[in-house]
Amino acid sequence: MNIVRSVGGKLAGLVLTLFLASLLVFFSRFLVPGDPLSFLLRGRKPSPEAIAAVTEQYGLNLSPWEQYLKWIGGIFTGDFGRSMQYRQSVSEVLLDRLPVTLGLVIIAGLLITVFGLAAGILAAVKRGTWVDKTVVVTLTAFGAIPSFVAAVGFIALFAVQLGWFPSFGSGEGFWDTVRHLILPSAALALVYVVLIGKVTRSAMVEQLGREHVEVATSRGLSPAAVVRRHVLRNAVGPILTVSGMLVAGLLVSSSIIESAFGLSGLGSLLVQSVDRLDFPVVQAIVLLVVAVFVAVNAVVDLLQPLVDPRTVAGAGAR
C-alpha cells in the first residue's frame, strides 16, 4: 500500500528528527566546560536548597543518558522542570506567555495568507504588464527589510508619528488585544508576505504556461474559472511546501518582534531567559520551536496527496 507506506515513512522520519533535535537541545549543555551545577546556577547565590533542587531536577548525580531520559520523560508528561527566574514550573511560565504569541502568529498568518496570495495572484494574472512589475518591485523592496527594522519603522510611522496604533504592550480584552497586535503582526508578516507572494506568482506563472491551461482556455472557460480551477489548484502544492518551511523563521522572528513591541509572549520570554540565565526555559522554548516546525512540515507533507493526488502515485512509480 503506497499511502500507508509513505505516511509511515514520513512519521518515522518525523519521530527520528524530533529525537535527534531533543538530543541536540539536551546535550548542548555538555559543551559548556566546567561544572554543570555552576553553569545552571550562574549569576545566582546558590543556597544549599537551590543546589539540591537543581541537582534533583536535572538528576546531576546520574549518568548523562539517565539525565536525558529523566528530562525527556518529564516532557512527555508536560513537565519541563522549574524556571530559575520565576518561582513557577517552566510549563506554567510557558502557558502564561502562549496566548500573546498565538495571537501574534495567527494575525500574522492571516495577513500573510491574504496579502501574499493576493499579490502573487495579481502579479501572475497580469504577468508582463506594469501591474506585475509594480508588485514585484514592491515585494523585492519589502523583502530586504529585516523584521527588527520593520518593527522600528512601523513604530516610528504608525504609532508615534500618526498615532494610529499603540506602540507598546499587549492590551486588555479581545478587541484591545487585537488592536495592540496589529502593528507587531504586520511587522512580523512583512517578509513572509513577500516570500509567499513570490512563490505564488512563480508557481502560477509556471502553470499558466502549461498545455492544460491552454486547453481549458480554448474550451471557452472564463479566465476566472481557468485561474481558479486549473492554475491556482495546481499551484497550491508548492505554496504549501514553502509555507511550511517559513514557519521556523516566523517563530524565531516573533522573538524580535515581541521584544521590540514589549509584548510578553514566548519569543520575548526566550530572549529574557537568555538574559537572566534561565536555562531550563531556554531549553524548553528551543525544543518547542523545533518541534512545531518539524510537525508543521510533516503535516504539510501529509497534506500534499490531498491537494495533488499525483504526488502519491508519483512516489510509487518513481
Next chain:
Amino acid sequence: MTAPVISNVPEPSSVEPTAHRPAPRVRWRTPRWMRGTVLVWIAAVVLVAAVLAAVFAPWLAPNDPDRIDLMNQYASPSAAHWFGTDSLGRDLLSRMMHGARTALLGPLLVVIGSTILGMLLGLLAAWRGGWVDAVLARLFDLLFAFPALLLAILAVALFGKGLVAPVIAMAIAYAPIVARLTRQLVLAEKQRAYVSAYRVQGFGGGWIALNRVLPNVTPVVGAQSTLNFGYVLAELAGLSFLGLGVQAPQSDWGSMINEAQVGLLSGHYLPAIIPAVAVVLVVVAVNILGEEFAERIGGNKA
C-alpha cells in the same frame, strides 16, 4: 541505502536520499530585469563605502564614538555632527562607522566558516557515499530544523553574550546549505573523465577529491555562499538588537537600534532610522552584487 562507496555511474535515485526535499531556506531574490547596470554600480558604491568606513573608522570618524556629551542630546544634523547625536549626545556618524566593523566582520566570518565547513562535509558525503552520505543527510536535516537565529540564541544561552558564540553557531547553521550544493556538484564532477583518468594513474581518492575536484566546484559554491552574507548580517544585527550580540558601549548597528528605541517613542527618529537604513542598504547591495556575481560564474542553481 545501498549506494556503492566507489562507483563510476551512480544511479541518481540511489545516491540521493534527500533528493525529494526542496531547498530548505526560502529566499527573496532580485529579479534579473531589475538589476540594471546603474543599480549594480550603486550597490558596489554602497558596499565599498561601508567597507572603507569600517576599515578606516578609527582614522576617518570625526569624533570618538563613545564620547558622551549630555549637553548635546539628540542634536540635529549639523556641520559638527553630520547625522546628529543620540540619547547620550554621542556622534552618530562616528558610531555608524565604528559599528560597521562588527556589522560586516561577523557575517564575513560566518560566510567563510560555513563555506569551509560545508564544502568539506559536502565533499565527504558525495565522495564516500553510502552510510556516510546517509548519516550526513540526516545531520543536515536536523540542522535545517534549527533556524540560524535560534541556534545563535541557544549558543548565547550556553556560552554568554558577545559575537563569538553566535558567529560559530551561525557558521554551523549555514554549513548544510553549502554542503548540499557541494555534494550535488561533486556527484556530477565525480562522473567526469578526468577523475577516472587520475584513478587509473594510481592517484588516491582523497588526493583527487581535495586537489582536483574541490577546486573545480569552489567558484560556484563560493559565489552561492556569498549570497548568504546579507541574511547573516540581518540576523546578527537582529541578535544585537535583542541585546544578545555586541555589548554596550561598543557600537554596532543592531545594538544602536536597540538603544534608540526609547527615543523613538518621544519622536527622536534619527538614531534608530540611520542604522536601520544602513542595514537595509548593505543587505540589498550585497544581494544585488552577490546575484550578479553568482550569475556570471554560472552557478545559478541553489
